[in-house]
Amino acid sequence: MTEAPPRHGGNVQQLARRLNCHPRRILDFSASLVPFGPPRSLRRALRRALNDHVVPYPDPSYQVLREAIAQTHGLDPDWVLPGNGAAELFTWAARDARSLISLLPTPGFADYRRALATWGAVGRSLPLRLHWDDGPRSWVEALAEPRTLQGTGPRRTALWITNPHNPTGQLWRRDSLEPLLHAHGLVVVDEAFLPLVPGGETHSLVSLAPRFGNLVVIRSLTKLFAMAGLRLGYAVAAPERLERWRRWRDPWPVNSLAVQGGLAVVADRVWQQRVWRWLAREGPWLVQHLDRLCPSLKVYPGAANYRLLSCRHSLTPLQQSLAQQGILVRDCRSFPELGDRWLRIAVGRRRHNRRLVTAMAAVLRDSEYVA
Ligand SMILES: Cc1ncc(COP(=O)(O)O)c(C=O)c1O
The missing domain is CATH 3.90.1150.10 (Aspartate Aminotransferase, domain 1)
Structure with missing residues (x-):
């Protein structure tokens, strides 16, 4: 075979x-994880968690973890939803996108298509140029081109952005992404790799979430802290959207070891x-x-x-x-x-x-x- x-x-x-x-x-x-992780603080937290956090159910509201994550972004905890890895959160973003036409820059991360297929939705490929020695400005324009939106109707599209892009590693500048929030019904920005990039945080869209109800930013702790096996990511989006996702999902999607591990590392500058x-x-x-x-x-x-x-x-x-x-x-x-x-x-x-x-x-x- x-x-x-x-x-x-x-x-x-x-x-x-x-x-x-x-x-x-x-x-x-x-797998692109930080090669010298995870941090010692994570190992220590997990050892403690084995004593204190295996028997009881996790707090279904994940209040403490939401507060800790929100604090790192200067947000209110209601704007944050932890997930069982970023991958779980793509599934709920895809459910929100199912009545829209999803636009997927390609080549791209395959999991968005998996998430869309869960709800019977398909994505439309948006080919990126495969030569980018000329810098990010020229290739980001493809996403704003009227041709991209042709035949879709006003804001009938959901745009899935990976920043930096996977597999190409291209970094989308924040000022090039901002106009896209006016053009699409939903913009899902996967910032799984952004916290690893020197200077990358300045291109994050997290701080725009309170201004744009159509923006979902998804982050992952997997890469930065080399903790792919624990499964922990989070979404930043409008509280009404996150409340809806909470009603759809399992009662305890993030386990207590991931919660304790996340608390130990999330603010580790x-x-x-x-x-x-x-x-x-x-x-x-x-x-x-x-x-x-x-x-x-x-x-x-x-x-x-x-x-x-x-x-x-x-x-x-x-x-x-x-x-x-x-x-x-x-x-x-x-x-x-x-x-x-x-x-x-x-x-x-x-x-x-x-x-x-x-x-x-x-x-x-x-x-x-x-x-
Ligand atoms: C672009 C991108 N986003 C998200 C993920 C998955 O993140 P998580 O482990 O938090 O589900 C990956 C994993 O390879 C990835 O490449």
Whole structure:
């Protein structure tokens, strides 16, 4: 049976089973999490939570967590709704979008389509240009073009934005996004990676939520704090919308360990600054070293903690050869607009980045890629 290309990164368990090794031996460049997390404070909180928070049900209103998150944004807690990862919240945003025409910049994160399909809704692709050396201004214009809205009627569209974009890593400037709030019936902005980007917070739309009832901002703690397994994200939107979502969902979608872990880290600015310093150092290092590997390999600029690569030839043999060595990179065959000539690589720690570059250099040497 041929293996389907993965829809998400991070299939570490599967590769470890295949190589018959411990998952910790796999170097994972496919899921873009901060590579030195989670913070110690999170581990400590979880140990305490095992004593105090496993037996009782979580507080169904998540009041304390909502207060802590709201405080980090200077908002009232009624504007915040914690979720079982950002992924759960996409499902409710999609329910709100089901009577609208959803516009999805492509190539893009597949989970929005999954969320829309839950309600029998489909998205309309909005192709992004795949050459963006000319800066963000020119490619953001595609979303505001009248052609995009043609045949939809006034504000009959729901626009799904990922900032920075996945898989390209392009950063949407806040001033380029703001006008879109006047053009679409609903704007869902997924800021899962934004808190990792040095200077990224200035492009967040969170502070606009009180002014725009049609705005939903979804954030994730997964990437910044390397806690994908705990499942914790949150939405910032108008209280009436969030109240509606609360009535639709399960009574306790976020478990108590995630709540306690979230409380321990959510306001940790020292951690965030450490992450910014790491990304500002390692992002350019990785690009510089990947760029030198071979002339047919192109590395695209990006603001997030991953980089997109393309090649004149299929990159599947390279990806498979790395996997044989226990190195996982993100196969892009599940993005229909990209296919097998593209890879997405997370930025790791220096010693791991070095190992990746060395392994890639060895595969690329003596191969057709040099052509
Ligand atoms: C753009 C983007 N948003 C959201 C998520 C999922 O976040 P969470 O783990 O909080 O569900 C991912 C996961 O890969 C992602 O790439």
